[in-house]
Amino acid sequence: MNDDVNLSRLLDGDLTPPEAAALRARLAADPALAARFAALQRTVSALQGLERELVPPGIPRALQAAKPPVRRHVPLLTYVGLPMMLAAGLLFALRSPPARTVLLSGETVVDGQVELIAGGLPVTIDGRVRVIVEPPAAGVRESGAEIISMDRSHLLAALGGAVITVTVYEGTATWTPSAEAPARVVAVGESQSVQVPGGPAGGGAGSGATSAPRPASLPEALARIDTLERQLAGARLQAGINAGIVQTHEGVAQPWPKDVPAPFRPEAFRRHLDAALEASPGASVVEVDCDEFPCIAVLTTSAPGADWVSGLEAVHERMNADGTFGDVGVMGLAAATDDGEDARRYYAFAMAPGPVSEEGRARTGFRGKALVDELTHEGQEDREALEVMGYLSPTGEE
Amino acid sequence: MPALRLALPEPERLVADHGGLVWALCRRLDPEPEDAWQEAWEKLLRALPRFDPGGTASVRTWLMTVVHRHLVDRHRRRTVRGDVLEADDVVDPGPGASARLGTAQDSAALERALALLPEPWRRVVVLHHLHEVPLERIAAEEGLPVGTVKSRLHRGRAALLEALT
Known part of the structure; x- marks a missing residue:
């Protein structure tokens, strides 16, 4: 399944250049994988060929309620089994005042x-x-x-x-x-x-x-x-209030700054992450999201035990062990499903040059939570979430 | 002479021109499509007086936005309630499908696989591939980061590939 997801990313250009190059090399060397990629392309093409409109079940009740009473001399015909054009003609051909x-x-x-x-x-x-x-x-x-x-x-x-x-x-x-x-x-x-x-x-x-x-x-x-007009003004006011609430919860999308230091940029971030993972037995990357600033990496671990979070925190500590990222703020979010021995454990973290604005923290927190929720299949009712950890300096002090 | 103002679409015309689209969305994206269909039209007709015919959004775009939000709201209500609703019988491929897809069986298999996708993945796949909604707009309507929506798209495609091969 992971290969299939990466093939899909390759199709849309969502892999980093090194990742794309590595996967293309594998495609060139592995006929079975190449056939799978071709099958994926056919599947996407087939999706685009499915019917975009289907014959509806009839006239909606809301429309029937809004119309004035109609005296009919012929039975009302439904849409079922009729092309839409013919059905529209019949609708207006009813004998009525x-x-x-x-x-x-x-x-x-x-x-x-x-x-x-x-x-x-x-x-x-x-x-x-x-x-x-x-x-x-x-x-x-x-x-x-x-x-x-x-x-x-x-x-x-x-x-x-x-x-x-x-x-x-x-x-x-x-x-x-x-x-x-x-x-x-x-x-x-x-x-x-x-x-x-x-x-x-x-x-x-x-x-x-x-x-x-x-x-x-x-x-x-x-x-x-x-x-x-009064109702419309009230609705607009409520919509504005709701938008403010949503913005407080979700934050404002953070575009990539032009002057972001090199280590934080997507390719370099991924390179440092991969190097740190090599020294972290049991830890692996699930996803890296760099659509907004900063990149958020989601890790998982095969190591059991209550201390699994520390093991994954060690990854971003290794990334900055030599001070490559400088004075950095780190945000982390850990979550695990409540499946006993089959529990899935995820740790999402982001690194940004410190200090980070409140707006940036809110937005990054929202993105990280959305990524983790997605991986746990939105099973909030069975998810045991840990707290957002806040920021750590390179020395580990908050 | 004062400038002309464009008229709002008549409700009957809205149903005749776009009923097929609304039903296709409800049928593929909601486990209770009849209820979704009725509620969607209640919302559309209530929202119709606020639609600006002279604005930048076409009727179709406006309509898809309202229906998309409605289906997301229904999904969220079901999630909060903890309902588990199984995918019902599959969508019929339709009279034109076999010409485009080679065989009716191919399109039926694809519809079956689509129906079995988790609802959030299925919504992104259907809106983006069948109805050409940009991923950024899906993300905006669902209040999600674009990265999450992309992730759902890729997982949805991968799951379809797994089911069909």
Whole structure:
């Protein structure tokens, strides 16, 4: 399994150059290993060929609850066994009273049988139609909800000065641009625009400057917009608080500084680690993570006994026995699973030029814990974790 | 004339255009996919008014982010409860799969092996290889270091290789 993990790392360029060179040399000399690498490449390719979308089980309950009641003359067909395109067509082909929606500003493409109040004017649609409402400057409240679905007919006052454009792709759209004008039918391929008479400061073309009286439903809609805006502000505040809590827990990602001393850089760190491990019987490296600064090494040991942590601590002490790393801060985290004789023991440590900032300590601690948790398969309930040990100077004093 | 504002997608259109994607994620990444599916759409429809159609994220990207977070939350709740849920029957390869993968049996074997991966490894493998989500974004959504996510990807691949050879 370890070979397979390293082959996967080689595939993504996640090995250090010496590690990659060593593995490539083995691949060249070992046909069985080379075949395994080829099989891994085929597996990755096969994954990318799996279906990305699957036929869903039906219309979600949440969507059914949100729709107005529908009178059906034919049984509702489910998605099972049908291509998605056909299912979408059936959804909009149900015989039912047309839905009614209100568009205050912006644009929408409507499919099916819909009565749309666009800028205050009713538009009856049977087909596929784009409607654009460009409101007058002072006509519409700023809001995140430009389309309102209503389950009863609302006749809003025409927004004087608004420009409404109806474009038909399929079917027809029928509308009455003003109270005095007859109904117009917009056919396939046609686009009609009209500016609603009236509007702020007497602006707008048409038959007069008077605007229609506003019905009671408009204040209701505006009150709902007020409520939504307050809820949105509250949600944003809570999200900001949560982000602060998360940042306190996880720390801030630490990029590699440009001027980091040479021994701490990934290749040198790994070289010194390997040399120290040669003098540490029973200890071996499980993983080295250098995606952020500093590198974190995770070790394990085959030596039993209560003193296994000291044996692994000795590895980073050996790394700096000759002062190569200078005045260094070390953070360590030890963990073992509670599996009796089969217990797995891990020790994660990081070394950084001292002194280390609180931010750096928090982030490194989070990374180390995540690595160890990953290795113990997130079995927090059966993990016996030891304390983060803090920092040690080269003399071993804290 | 005031600038046009883009309209939010209609909920029905959202389901029609992206229901297959949401179901594929729930089916492969959750041991109770029907529940995950229903809850995911409740979250999506509640979050829809806050989606900015003129922003940098496409509808698909926004939708995948919401569903990904939802599936991670479900996994964490199960972990806290100590539930042990076995992988259910495998995903059907689908009508187009055999042309791409050579035989339906190959893709069925791969789906079976995928279903048996530990859930955190499977999530990274599916999101990254099937849905092309960058590892950095997976790490950000799951609150993990990139190194941990990479580790899960490599272990997941290695486990698949072991199961298939």
